[in-house]
Amino acid sequence: MSEVADTTTEPADDRVSNATPAEGDIPDATPEGSGLESEPTEDAExxxxxxxxxxxxxxxxYRQRASEADSLANRLHTELVRATGKLADPTDLPFNADHLADAGTMSAAIDALLEAxxxxxxxxxxxxxxxxxxxxxxxxSLIDILRGTTG
Known part of the structure; x- marks a missing residue:
């Protein structure tokens, strides 16, 4: 039996890959001459x-106002549910913006929750x-109590 040594295999550390990156891979550096520059062009606004x-x-x-509006809407919802008097804890009904616009929707939601x-x-x-x-x-009278009569 003759043994054939494989001389084409090199250690992984010494190899240099010249292959093009696969789709989805991001190259480490922009190749020279690719037309991509790190400096903004004159046409950029x-x-x-x-x-x-x-x-x-x-x-x-605007973000702060929106956050405050959300907080106020939650408080209003809780108080409207409390005003119905149907729930022991008004926070049991989850917030829904539709409940604020239509009282019938809120009442139906409370009734459905109480049914379940x-x-x-x-x-x-x-x-x-x-x-x-x-x-x-x-x-x-203490005297009446002692005599056994109340009056």
């Missing part, structure tokens, strides 16, 4: 720095539970 900063500040104010989860309904205690203000029982 640029705006003065102070104008861009002004636009960014204005955009920041009746334990979320508000409970009202009615009747005499033995506490609080009661009708006038007359005068109380």
């Amino acid at each position: 640029t705006f003065p720095r102070n104008y861009v900063e002004k636009l960014r500040q204005e955009n920041g104010r 989860k009746p334990h979320l309904a508000a409970r009202r205690i009615t009747g005499d539970i033995g506490q609080g203000a009661q009708g006038n029982t007359g005068t109380v």
Whole structure:
């Protein structure tokens, strides 16, 4: 048996790949003469720095207002649900902007929630539970209590 040594294989560290990058691969550096430059061309639109900063500040104010509006809308939704008196905890109904525009939609959503989860309904205690203000029982006298008569 004769052994043939493979002399064409080189270690991976010494190889240099001249292959073109596959689709989706990003080359490490821009090849020379490719027409791509790192400097902006004269045709590119640029705006003065102070104008861009002004636009960014204005955009920041709008984002803050939008955040505040979202917060206020959530609070309004919670209070409208609380005003119905149907739920023990008004935050049990998730926020939906449609509920703010149409009271019928909110009422239907609350009814659907209560049908699915009746334990979320508000409970009202009615009747005499033995506490609080009661009708006038007359005068109380220690002597009458000792004699066993009330009057």
